[in-house]
Amino acid sequence: MTAPSRLDAATELLTLLGAATTEPRPDIQLAALTVAVAADLPVLLWGEPGIGKTAALNQLADSLDLPLTTVIASVHEPSDFSGLPIVGADPATDGVPLAPPDWAVRLVRTGRGLLFLDELSTAPPAVQAALLRLVLERRIGALRLPPGVRIVAAANPRSSAADGWELGPPLANRFVHLLWTHDPDVVVRGLGGVWPRATLPVLDREKFPDAVAFARRAVCRLLAARPALVHQLPGSEARRGGAWPSPRSWEMTLRLIAFATAAGAGRDVLSLLVRGTVGDGPGFELLTSMDRMDLPDPERLLADPAAADLPERGDLRQAVLDGVVAAVQRQPERSRWDAAWALLVKAVETGPPDLVVVPATTLAALRRDDWDVPASIEKLAGTVSISRTADRAARAAARVAP
Structure with missing residues (x-):
């Protein structure tokens, strides 16, 4: 028996250096990626070189027990994705079939896997055009990838890509774009041998009907109010290569909202997914609209101020209080005016007092001459500075008091 060589050592x-374990750790990037993978939508990870995009995909494939197939897009010809023409026995009768590459055949034979299209931003326009059918229809030549195959791509910004190209709008609009950044704590712990664990979200079947209804209502409500957002092709070439709104990307957004809702994903995760599909501007409008969908009805709050449950988030609480005051403006009555003051007092007692300043100023201006100033204003006086109108109303009430 021969002694171990130095190369064996x-x-x-x-091998010891490569050994690592994983642990459950909150990571909104990984969570957004796994939701998109579960929703069977192509994902494109954008990040600087060496940021860990490829390592994340390898770890994701291991965690999901999926065979990983890596294809470097920039080193392939267009025919590698559209299929290589093979002359049959009788081309005049049978035509010329397009034979798929070996990696596609392996994926179809296995029936499941993670297809990783790396270095997408270094692929020339002709290759990007050939990728359109693969990404959208999942077809390569005469083969169709099975449902068990998921597609994830990675790209570097053009400024840091080797001979980089901007993505063409047709290809860019087929992806969920996720900006991939590094967390120093994750890197340090990972170099110590422990990386975050990527797992597919647990979908609650009981939530499926409500999740679908909520997603449809959220998207349709925004687009009905803002029809200009249905399709907006950006003017600059760089922005066309990212996320932007179209009927296709809105359909993808709807699917992501349903999956994120059924999985109980946090708002940070949903924000990454929505903005990564229709862009920052339309994405923020949708998120804001969704936040307001579940706000309490101002009329219900005015009917029973004591039972009111005001939102904890400041922006949502401000919206609720503004809505209550607007409801009183539309139908000014003494009982409704008093109920609105009771709600403002409750807001001061349960949250930041500065949120009450503007609603209180507007509400004070609505006072009619025969309406006495409610005693509840005294609870606000020491906490917020009410407008001059409210001060005048209080002084007038003091003059007529016995």
């Missing part, structure tokens, strides 16, 4: 050391 080096291999043993490399």
